[in-house]
Amino acid sequence: MTGTAQPSPEMSGWGTVPAGGRSLFRDLPIILAGLALFYGLLSFGRYSVGPASTQAEIELHPAALPRYALYSVLRIAIAYGFSLVFTLIYGYIAAYNRKAERFMIPLLDTLQSIPVLSFLPGVMISMVALFPTRQLGVELGSILLIFTGQVWNMTFSFYSSLKNIPREMYEAAQVYQLSWWQRFRQLQLPYAAIGLIWNSMMSVAGGWFFLMACEMFVLGNRDLRLPGLGSYLQTAANAGNTRAILAGLAVMIGIIVLLDRLVWRPVIAWSEKFKFEQVEAAEAARSRILDMLRRSRLLALVGQRSMMPVREALDLHFARAHAALPAPAKSRTSAWVMRIIGFLALAGLAYAIVRMLTLAASVSWPDLRAILLGAGATFLRVEFVLLLAALWTIPLGTVIGLHPTRSAVAQPLAQIAASVPATALFPIILLVLIRLGGGLGIGSIVLLLLGTQWYILFNVIAGASAIPTDLKEVCDIYQFTRWERWRRLFLPGIFPYLVTGFVTASGGAWNASIVAEYFHFRGQTLSTVGLGAVISRATDGGNFRMLMAATLVMAMIVVTINRVLWRRLYALAATRFKLEA
C-alpha cells in the first residue's frame, strides 16, 4: 500500500469550490431567491398566528393575486414536506418490519382510495379544536387536506423501491456494517430517489388539482375560506367574474411552469446520478438552473462550511453508536413496548371500525339508494371517460412515441398541457358549456377527462418509445400491414405501460369525481347524479352519516377494481408482455 495522499484541503473530498471570477454576479439570483423566500415565510407566519378570520373576504382585484399565490404555494409546499416525512417513516417501517407490513400496506391501499373531501370534516374539526382562536388551526386543516391528496402514491413508491433494492447491495451494506443512518443516506434514499421524485411531481400536481376544494369549503353551517389562489378562483367562479377567472388561471399556470423550471427540472437533472444503471445513458436530463447552482461559489462555500461538517458529524455519530452495539439482538423491553403499541393500535382500529360500521348501518334506505345510484352513475362515467381517453391517447401517443423527433417536440407541450389543473379550467369550461346549452352532466365528463387522460397519454408515449427498433424493422422488412403492426407489435408493446396509465387514471378519476360532479358556480350549486356529488353534498351539509357511508362505498369500489382487474392485468403485463432487452 503506497498511499501518496498528503494533508491538503483539496484532497479532503469536501467537494471543491468552483473558482471565483464574477462570482457575485453569478450568485445574485440565488441570493435574491433566498431573500424572497425568507420574506414569504415571514409574512405567512405572521398571518398564521394572527386571530382566526375564517370568513376572510377574498378580493378579486388582480393586485391581491401575488399574495394569494404565495400562500397557496406555501401551503402546498408545507403539505409536501409533511408528505415526505410521513412517506419516509411509513415506507421504512412497512418495508423492514414484516409484522407491520402485513397491515400497513393494505391500509395504505385503502387510504389511497378515499377521496380528499372525505377527510375534510374530521381533519378540520380536530385542527380547529386544537387552535380555536388562531388562523393556524384552519390553516393546518387545509394543509392536512392537501397532504391527504399527496401522500399515498409517494409512500407506495418509496416502499416498493426499498423492497426492490438488489440483494447484493444490501448485503454489502450489511457486511461492511453500515449504521442505519449510513444505509439510509447512501443506499435506501438514493435507490428510492427517482421514484420518489416522479411521484412528488405527480403529488404536487394533485395538490393544485384539489386546491380549490382544499381552500374553500362549507362545513356544516360554517363557510370556511382561506386566502389563496384556489379560493380566489372559486370566488371568481361563484361571482361569474370571467376576467378574474382568467387572471387567476394565468397566474396559476405561470406558477406551475415556473415551478417546473426552477424546481422539478433541476431536481430531475440532479437525480440522474441515482439512476440504477450499469452503463451511462447516451442522453441525460439537463437543467440550466442546476448548472447555475452547481457553478455557484456561494452555495459551494455554504455547503462546505455547514452541510459537510454536519453530515460528517452525523455519519460518525451513528457509526460509533452502531459499533458500540454490534449485536443486533433486540432487547426484551423494546419488544414489549412494540407489542403494547401494536395492541393499542389494533384496539383503536377495531373501535373505529365498529363505530364506522354502526354509523354506516344507520343510513336510511333512501340515502342508501342515493349512494348506490350515485355509485353506479359514477362507475359508468369513469369507465366512459377511460374509454374516451384511451380512444385518442393510444393512437396519438403511439405515433408520437415511435418517432424520437416527434416526441421531442410533442412531449414538452403535452407536459405543459397536463400540468394545468383541470379544476382551474373548470369554470371556463362550464361557461362555454352553459352557453352551448350543456350542463354538469357533460361538464363532469370533460373535467374527468381533462384530469386523467394525461396519465394514459404519457404512459403510452413512454411505452411506444421503448419498443425496440429492430422489432419495428422486422415489421418493415416483412411488410406487415398497418393492422398487423398494431396487433402484433404496438399494442402488445405498450400494454404494460397502458395498464399503469389506466390504474393511475382510474383511481384519479374516482377521486376527481368529488369536484367534477358538484360545483359552486355563479352563486348556485350545480350537480349531477354521482357518488362524488353525494360525498361533496354530504360534506357541505355536514351530514357525517352520509359522508361515511358514501366514502366507504367508494373506497370499496376502488379497492375491489384494483384487486380484481388491475392487479391481474399487471401480472399479465409483467409476464407475457414484458419486452426484455
Add this chain to the structure above:
Amino acid sequence: MVQRLDPGAAASVCAALPFEQQQVLFRTLPNHFAAALISHFPYYHTYVLLHSRPLAEMRAIVDRLDPTERMRFFDELPEEAWQRLMDELAAAPAEAPLRAVAAPVAPTPAVEKIIEARQVEKTFQQPDGHEIQVIAPLDLSIESGAIIALLGASGCGKSTLLRILSGLTKPSSGTVLWHGNPLAACGPNVAIVFQSFALFPWLTVLENVEAPLLARGMPHFQRHRRALAALNSVGLKGFDNAFPKELSGGMKQRVGFARALAVEPEVLFMDEPFSALDVLTAESLRGELMELWLKKQIPTRSIFLVTHNIEEAVLLADRVIVLGRNPAHIRADFRIPITQPRDRKSAEFLVYVDYIYKVMTQPELELAPPARREPLARAHFQRLPHAKPGGMAGLLEFLNDRGGQEDLYHLADELLMEVDDLFPIVEEAVLLGFAQSREGDVEITPAGKAFAEADIASRKRLFREAALAHVALVQQIRCALEKKSDGTMPLEFFKDILDEHLPAEEVQRQIETILDWGRYAEIFTYDSETDRLLLHQPASAANSDTAPLH
C-alpha cells in the same frame, strides 16, 4: 472414412458440411475419435454437437476429451450452459467409474482456525409450508494463511454457505465461531467481493471505498487516505472521482476489491468474483490478486473463494472443497500442494482439474484425492493389461473372420470366456492400435487386420513396431539396454522404477507382462540365472534393419 484422417483435418472436413450432416456424421463416430475431433471446434459448436449424442455417449466423449481441451471447453462455456452440461454429466453413468475410495483429507490441524462452522444447516420455508433443506449439517473451518475455494454447481447452496460463514445469514441450526466465540456477537472483520460488484452507483469510486471506513467511525482525513491507498493498490489511481457506471466491468470489480481491502479484513470472502467478467479481464485480475496475496501486501489472513470454475479453483486455492447438491454437503475437501505460481499446462495441474471434474460429475462416488507424488506417475506411467500376445492374435483373427466388429459380451460368449478375462486382451489390442473399442463393441483397425492376416514373422515385426510406438515401458527398456555397451541391465532396475508407482504384486505382474511382450517382439530377453535383461541379438542382419528407430 473420416476416422482415418488426423482429427484436426477431420474437424475441418466436418465443419465444411451443412450442420445437419455434421450431426449425422458425428453420431457415427466412435467416442475417442469424436473426442479428438470436437476439441478442434469452438466451444458452442462442441456443445451442440455433443448434444446430438445420447447422454451416456456424450458423457463418454467428454470423459475422453484431453484434459487440457476439456478445461478450455469448460472455461469458455457460459455459466448457464456449463450448469446444464454438468447436470447432464452427473446424471449419466460414468463409463469406467473410478474404484478408488478414501476418506477426504482433513485440513492440516496445526493451523489456527479463524472461522469454524459446526454442524451448520440451512432450511427454507416454502410458501406452502414445506421446509426444504438447502444445506445439510456440515462442519467447515477457515484456517489462517490459506486460499480456500468452495466449488460446486450453481444453485447448490455454496453462496448460502458463504453468507453463513461471513455472518450475513444465520444458519437454521448449528453454530459459527469466530476465533472460538459465537460469530453473531463479534462483529467479525470480514469483507465480501460480490459477483455483481454491488457498488453504489450514486457514489463516486472514492466514496464507495470510503463507505465501509465511515461505518467504522473513521474520521474523514484518515479514511480518505486509506481509501486512496486501497485504490492505488488495485491500480485505480486517478479514478477516485469517477462514478462506477463510467467504468468497465473489470474496473468496477477492482473498486469492489479496493473496498474490501480497505477495511483490512481478516477473512476476505469472494462470491464468484470473476464470473461477470470476460476471460481476459478475469485472468489479469486473478493474477493481480495472487500477487497481492503472495507478496503479503494485504493484511488479509485468509481468502474464501466461491466459484463454479474448476480451473480457477486449482489455479488459486491451497485447499479445495467440493460441494454436492440437494442438499449441499461436502463431497471432497483436499489440499492442492502445487507451488505458486501454477502452470495450468503442467501435468500435476491437469490431474487436479481432472480429479475435480470427476468428483463433480460422479455424484455417487467417493474419490481419493490425488496424492502429492502420484500425479506425475499417472501422467507418464502406463499400466499394461495382463495379456499375452498369443491371446491377442487369436482375438484379432476371430474378429477379422467376423467382419471386423463384434459386441464384447457376444464375443465373450462365443469364445466361452468371462468378460473379465477377455477385457485385458481387448485392452492390449487397443493399446497397440490393433483394435478400437466403442460402447461395448470391439472393432479391428487396419493395422489389426494386417496383423491378423500376416504370417508369424511379420506378426512379430508388426507387434514390435506397435509396442515401440505405443508402450512407454518397452521404449524405456530398449533405450536403456542400447545405451549399455554390453546390452544388459539388471531386472531390479526396472522393478524399482515400477515400485514407485505400483503395489508390489502389481509390479510382479507388470514385469511378467513386459517380459512376455519383449520376448514375443524380439526386443529383449530375460536371463533368469543372472536376473538380467538382454537386448535381443538378431539372428540375421536383415531382421535388425527392419526394426524401426524411434
